[in-house]
Amino acid sequence: MTISGLIGLAFIIAFSGLIILFTAAKREQPESGLRKIPAFSRLRRAIGLAVEAGSRLHLSIGRGNLTGPESAVAFVGLSALEGMIRSASTGDNPPVATAGDPSLAILTRDTLSSTYRDIGNIEHYDPTTGQLAGFTPFSYAAGTLPIIQDEKTTAHILIGHFGNEVALITDASERNGDLTLTGTDNLPAQAILYATSEEPLIGEEVYASGAYLNAGPMHIASLRAQDIFRWVLIVVIILGVLFKLAGIDQIFTDIFGGLL
């Protein structure tokens, strides 16, 4: 095992330890200390309005591959879906979810059915509310458009892996006057979503969705662990810059160069 592999493993073990520690320590006041993200406040309002007005919420978890790293953001989307159903299950029109990957579509239906069962409202579960919109990027966008254009749908939450095609979805949503909350792990798509969506989530904000939608104390604990490791990385980067400026970075390269 290389030194970089060892560092990676130590990083993951420390990260897991911190999450478990924070979960155990902060169980009593789970939501204290979360900074305000306007997008999530608007989403909560939209969920409340949807329940009151009998309108529908739409969540799309993108077209990431389940066996690739982009699946992580789709899992965040599934946590958000669970939170949304728990909050909006009493509405006349249950939330609808779309995916652009068959494996994710199966997980979407699974999340829908298990959440409705959990909250004792399985009679509200409609299997057609979990849909595979399309197999290719543009067919996925085209398959999502009828849901956007549905008059009953008033808010669209796009949390997952998207490409440039997401602009077609947000454009249709804007023309309908609906709320669009978006977050993705793909950098070009993030730039597009910043310009086209009403409430874009930048960078790691998307991974905080579960914590803001009451998906459980571990989501809040993982946010705190991320904050600590972000500071660790900042310190490491600044130290690296200082060593480089002082001209002593070569010493580290000589020591670790052969091992990394």
Next chain:
Amino acid sequence: MNLNLKLKSPVSTALAIGVGIVVLLGYFFGNDPSGEATTLGLLRAFLLQGAIVWAGVAMLVGIFNLASVHLAKIRANEEASYSFILLITLIITLGIGLYDIVETFTQQEINFQRTSWIFNYIQLPIETSLMAVLAISLTYAAARLLARRLNLISVVFVGVVLMLLIGAMPQVAAQAPILAEIRQWILRVPTLAGARGILLGIALGTIATGVRILTGSDRPYTG
């Protein structure tokens, strides 16, 4: 210590956590110092190959999902015309694909000409047209951004986009090389720094999601 683990289906949860840990450890301890695959590495490769096969099977399930959703729409008479066209084209494409497969087996020669024709002359032009629509949508969105969200970041965003577009024009680069240099600097320094910062945040979020799944806190599956 209660971690709110959702262990309602302990067998599937234990299986998922076990497989996750084996794949993770296989990533770090998959090879011995000589570079040979260890037992853990072989097990990891076997599990990942299995996942890829299951993803292929999921494609079939996905087709049934697509068909069932649109059949339900036809029955409920909502967006029925689009759903009807989708189902008809699905059946035709599936039929042609199966015909090509049967012919390939009977003639012992790979022949997917008809399926390729559908992709090259129907699917590809439609997706290219959507790409053109996308270009217009993006231009419109950039123009609307300042009207929708007038703040410093949006102004910088639109300004940088304009600067990069103008700097990319060959005539401008030839007559005002300073603009091309500014463009290169923007791409090399602030853009790269910002992208790396965002990627670090995404990497931390991805690890956090992985840890939650490994500990059974997030369970995007039932059993």
